[in-house]
Amino acid sequence: xxxxxxxxxxxxxxxxxxxxxxxxxxxxxxxxxxxxxxxxxxxxxxxxxxxxxxxxxxxxxxxxxxxxxxxxxxxxxxxxxxxxxxxxxxxxxxxxxxxxxxxxxxxxxxxxxxxxxxxxxxxxxxxxxxxxxxxxxxxxxxxxxxxxxxxxxxxxxxxxxxxxxxxxxxxxxx
Numbered sequence: 034x035x036x037x038x039x040x041x042x043x044x045x046x047x048x049x050x051x052x053x054x055x056x057x058x059x060x061x062x063x064x065x066x067x068x069x070x071x072x073x074x075x076x077x078x079x080x081x082x083x084x085x086x087x088x089x090x091x092x093x094x095x096x097x098x099x100x101x102x103x104x105x106x107x108x109x110x111x112x113x114x115x116x117x118x119x120x121x122x123x124x125x126x127x128x129x130x131x132x133x134x135x136x137x138x139x140x141x142x143x144x145x146x147x148x149x150x151x152x153x154x155x156x157x158x159x160x161x162x163x164x165x166x167x168x169x170x171x172x173x174x175x176x177x178x179x180x181x182x183x184x185x186x187x188x189x190x191x192x193x194x195x196x197x198x199x200x201x202x203x204x205x206x207x
Contacts, residue, residue: 060086060170060205067202068102072180072194075114079132081106086205088139088167090146098136098148104129123186129155134163154183165201174201 068079081103088096104126107118119126136150145166152161159182165174181187181195 058087058089058207060088060207062086063170063204063206065204067200069200070197071200072197074193075109075111075118077107077109077114077118079103079106080108082203086172086203088172090141090167093139093141093146096136096139098134098139098150100135101131101133104132122188124155152178155185157183159183170205172201172203172205175199 062082062084066082068082070076070078079102082100083103084098084100086098086100088098104124105119107115107124107126109115109118118124121128133153134148134150135153136148138149140147140149142164144164146164148163148165150161150163151158161176161178163174163176165172167173175198177196177198179196181190186192
């Protein structure tokens with residue numbers, strides 16, 4: 034009976050390990066990333082990017098993004114605009130200190146890839162799809178977002194652009 038247990042145990046271990054070997058690659062966010070936004074006036078950039086990137090083009094089902102941006106890191110190039118952007122009227126950095134994106138699905142597209150997930154900003158969570166490419170260990174994405182969808186300065190909807198273009202470039206290392 035013991036002789037039959039060893040081969041049976043070996044088969045179970047090998048079968049179980051076949052399912053654990055396949056997993057996406059973990060990437061670290063490298064210096065030199067860029068998160069720029071342009072709404073005409075204002076425009077600028079964010080720093081303070083943190084997150085977990087698990088991405089393997091050969092295993093998109095196991096790939097996942099979970100990233101945050103520090104709202105207080107906003108830089109419009111103008112100190113007064115920065116203070117205004119962090120205030121309760123706009124981002125309310127004290128109450129909502131991060132912008133967060135968590136993917137639920139990553140798929141191949143004609144132009145590269147798409148990450149479907151939840152973007153949380155200013156206390157509002159909305160499902161969005163972010164187009165992106167991955168080449169030379171750099172993720173790039175360009176998309177538009179409407180600040181009014183996230184209740185950002187809804188008291189003055191005509192104050193500045195409602196729609197902002199966002200350009201992201203994130204180099205990564207293993």
